[in-house]
Amino acid sequence: MTDPRIHVSLAHLRRLQGRSRGLSFLPKQPSASVLNGRHASRLRGRGLNFEEMRDYLPGDDIRSIDWKATARTGSPHVRVFTEERDRPALLVVDQRMSMFFGSRLNMKSVSAAEAAAIAAFQILGAGDRVGGVVFDDEERVDFKPQRSRRAVYALLETIARLNNGLHADRLVTNQPGKLNDVMKNAARLAHHDHLIIVLSDFEGIDEQTRQHVSNMAEHNDVILMHVYDPAALEVPVAAKAVLGDAQEQAQVDLQSGAVRESLQAVGDRRLQRIRVWQSEVQLSVVPLSAGEETLPQIRRMLASAAPRRRVR
Numbered sequence: 001m002t003d004p005r006i007h008v009s010l011a012h013l014r015r016l017q018g019r020s021r022g023l024s025f026l027p028k029q030p031s032a033s034v035l036n037g038r039h040a041s042r043l044r045g046r047g048l049n050f051e052e053m054r055d056y057l058p059g060d061d062i063r064s065i066d067w068k069a070t071a072r073t074g075s076p077h078v079r080v081f082t083e084e085r086d087r088p089a090l091l092v093v094d095q096r097m098s099m100f101f102g103s104r105l106n107m108k109s110v111s112a113a114e115a116a117a118i119a120a121f122q123i124l125g126a127g128d129r130v131g132g133v134v135f136d137d138e139e140r141v142d143f144k145p146q147r148s149r150r151a152v153y154a155l156l157e158t159i160a161r162l163n164n165g166l167h168a169d170r171l172v173t174n175q176p177g178k179l180n181d182v183m184k185n186a187a188r189l190a191h192h193d194h195l196i197i198v199l200s201d202f203e204g205i206d207e208q209t210r211q212h213v214s215n216m217a218e219h220n221d222v223i224l225m226h227v228y229d230p231a232a233l234e235v236p237v238a239a240k241a242v243l244g245d246a247q248e249q250a251q252v253d254l255q256s257g258a259v260r261e262s263l264q265a266v267g268d269r270r271l272q273r274i275r276v277w278q279s280e281v282q283l284s285v286v287p288l289s290a291g292e293e294t295l296p297q298i299r300r301m302l303a304s305a306a307p308r309r310r311v312r
Contacts, residue, residue, distance in 0.1 A: 005106050007164045013117040013156040019295055020121040023302055025089075025195060025223065051080045088145035089123045090190045091116050091132040091155070092182065094200035094227075095162040097172050103231040104291035109166055112199040112227045113159045114294040119197055120152045130155065133189065135182050136162045137172045142189060179204050183212035194220045199288075201227050202270060210273075214281045222283040226274055230291040 004012055053069060056076030069077040093116045099109035106114075120130050124147065131145030132155045141158050143151065179200070190196050196216055202209075202224070216222050271287075278285045286301055288294065 002164075005102065005110060007107075007166070008110050008113045008160050010153075010157050010160045013113060013160060014153065016114060016117045016295070017121045020118045021125065023118065023122045023298065024126075025119065025122070025197065025302070053077055053079055086128055086147075087193060087195055088129040088131060088190070089119070089195040089197065090145060090186060091119055091130070092186050092196065092198040092200070093132060093134045093159055094179075094198075095134065095136045095159065095166065096178070096203065097137055097166060097170060098203035099201055099227065100166040100168070101229055102290050103229050105293070106290045107166075108201050108227045108229055108290045109163050111288055111290040111294050112225075113163050115199055115225060115227070115288055115298060116159060116197075117156055118295060118298060120155060123195070124149065124152055128195075131189065133182060133186050134158045134162055135178075136165065137178065140182060140185070142185070144189070145194075177208070180206070180208045180212060183209060183216070187212055187216045190216060190220055192219045195223070196220050197223045197225060199225045199227060202274060205270065205273065210277055210281070213277060213283065217281045217283045222281075223286055224274060224277070224283060225286045225288050226271065227288045227290060228271070230289060232271075 002009060053066060054077065056065060056070075056078050060078050064078040064080070066077050066079050093112055095109050095112070099112060100107055102108060102110070116132070120132075123130050127147070129145035129147045130143075130152055132143045134141045134143075134155070139162065141162075143155050143158075179202070183198075186196065186198070198213075213222065213224070274285050277283065288297055
């Protein structure tokens with residue numbers, strides 16, 4: 001029987017459907033949410049939700065003038081509304097060998113797969129289209145955004161398939177720039193007004209990665225869901241351990257403070273770089289620990305409220 005902490009099944013991912021209710025990845029968030037205050041490109045016009053009253057500007061639709069406010073203030077004022085419209089979403093799901101690690105609860109690859117399923121069902125339930133880019137070290141599968149439960153199931157089936165292809169003895173050909181190729185392709189698929197959620201440990205990021213992320217964030221809402229293992233934040237004190245992949249292995253002494261500091265510095269530098277992007281590029285960074293259950297973390301970080309019915 002498959003250990004769900006190591007490999008996911010399609011049945012497990014599909015069972016997350018009913019548990020995703022009440023979550024929202026929309027730009028407007030409760031004050032406690034990690035997404036609160038992030039940049040969002042909104043449509044302005046004669047919409048459904050009142051946003052503000054402001055002075056009339058050249059080019060404004062005269063039908064939006066509030067004549068009572070204009071008479072009261074002596075200068076033209078208009079009502080501004082936020083329009084709701086269908087917004088496609090793209091889930092970029094990392095299932096590389098670097099994700100096949102876990103020291104406490106799940107493999108990072110499992111946490112990413114679960115978070116992707118939760119996001120897919122929530123977005124579809126809100127009436128929006130869902131697409132994705134699922135990739136490992138050797139394969140990439142693209143899904144054009146669709147408003148279809150069958151399409152979501154196909155996306156989850158691919159995630160489960162690549163996830164189950166991860167094994168400790170798997171031989172991986174080193175492919176520099178692989179993550180950058182995926183990010184560049186995602187930017188091509190989500191060219192405008194998309195919600196893009198990248199679920200990855202961001203192994204191998206560089207300045208080129210930042211440029212691809214910046215290109216995506218220019219016309220889209222971008223969330224970087226950084227999937228990490230607790231050992232990356234605090235390397236445990238232990239006897240000698242063997243670290244490596246199917247190509248190379250090394251024995252390290254985790255009782256040595258210098259060794260632990262060196263290993264932790266690698267994770268710290270990656271996390272710090274991503275956090276800098278959050279302010280420079282105007283996107284959101286959401287940390288997701290593989291050492292805890294996935295859904296409670298997402299609910300806590302998004303500070304989700306009860307779902308609201310959409311007015312059309």
